[in-house]
Amino acid sequence: MSGLHERHRAVSPEWLALYYRHPIELTHGEGRYVWDADGNRYLDFFGGILTTMTAHALPEVTKAVAEQAGRIIHSSTLYLNRPMVELAERIAVLSGIPDARVFFTTSGTEANDTALLLATAYRGSNQILALRNSYHGRSFSAVSITGNHAWSPTSLSPLQTLYVHGGVRTRGPYAELSDERFIKACVADLEDLLGHTRAPAALIAEPVQGVGGFTSPPDGLFAAFRRVLDRHGVLWISDEVQTGWGRTGDHFWGWQAHAEHGPPDILTFAKGIGNGMSVGGVVARAEVMNCLDANSISTFGGSPVTMAASLANLSYLLEHDLQGNARRVGGLLIERLRSVAAASPAVREVRGRGLMIGIELVKPGTDDADPEAAAAVLEAARAGGLLIGKGGGHNTSVLRVAPPLTLTVAEAEEGAAILADALHAAG
Incomplete structure (x- = not known):
């Protein structure tokens, strides 16, 4: 050793x-x-x-980090922050969410925590729907919605989590069905679950399950889910921590493989946008993002250095x-x-x-x-x-x-x- x-x-x-x-x-x-x-x-x-x-x-990113660090490294969200505003403007447009607001965090875990806070406050419910085999982070609330017991070390939770089918196509009770019948079976499972519980706040789902082994449902599943969720007023949170920024090739966001009914209510991101810098965030339409009735700030979210790195990284990604x-x-x-x-x-x-x-x-x-x-x-x-x-x-x-x-x-x-x-x- x-x-x-x-x-x-x-x-x-x-x-x-x-x-x-x-x-x-x-x-x-x-x-x-x-x-x-x-x-x-x-x-x-x-x-x-x-x-x-x-x-x-990447020279463009290291140059942006060095130049910004030479000006100012930290200020917190209590002060205007030009790189943060510029990156938020770009992400708001790229997200596809109308009248979008963006809040920056330091990780995907924190982004998902924030999304859960928004959804539960907006809906007045602590019930969350999640997918089996999912992973959403390391914090107390994130492990409580993680449908993978190897990454969820406690049964204690601030949330009541109910798990639905759909994240794994080739294993489980619906594996032998055609894609069309698979989607119908998963939707029927969701409908049945909603018939036996009080109105949940949101369904959170990774378009492609990362820690779960890069599994995914047939294209269109979340659009079919969305029709059911909308009837019940349940929000859809798309966890794009691993699938965002064009990694899946066919789409810029993972949710776009299920885009029949438009973008999610809340989108979370992290990882790749900073190219190694500690950046995460949440995008939601203004009505949802602004629902909190208490003060909040972020000491490190939206740091000038991480925002400068992310702007340079995003520009490089799009230009190339x-x-x-x-x-x-x-x-x-x-x-x-x-x-x-x-x-x-x-x-x-x-x-x-x-x-x-x-x-x-x-x-x-x-x-x-x-x-x-x-x-x-x-x-x-x-x-x-x-x-x-x-x-x-x-x-x-x-x-x-x-x-x-x-x-x-x-x-x-x-x-x-x-x-x-x-x-x-x-x-």
């Missing part, structure tokens, strides 16, 4: 997980590559959990059509990975869209999750010079592939080849 690892264990909680049998210290990065303290180079297919969205050490790149290179990568998976009896499914791809591993000849195999592939990929992630419900048997959106075709081929070797070595 390295000296730094020993020091980490001496001062950190036991539940603070580290990847790999011999954890690595990343010291610097450039583009889609990172280096560890021993000088080893890795192709980064995880981006610090989908957070390094454009590239490591990184959504289009995610669609094109992501499409090539997923097909390459499906070709690789065809030779491995341990792979149950390769799924995803854009640069958000999951490889689900099972014990060969069964549908039983195989977390040991996933851990082995993670180690083998690292040995081959590739960093990936893990997820997939309480079994953590899904390899998560989510490179920066500037990924090139050559890098996609390089990563797929390393993954092929890793699957072979671990199998």
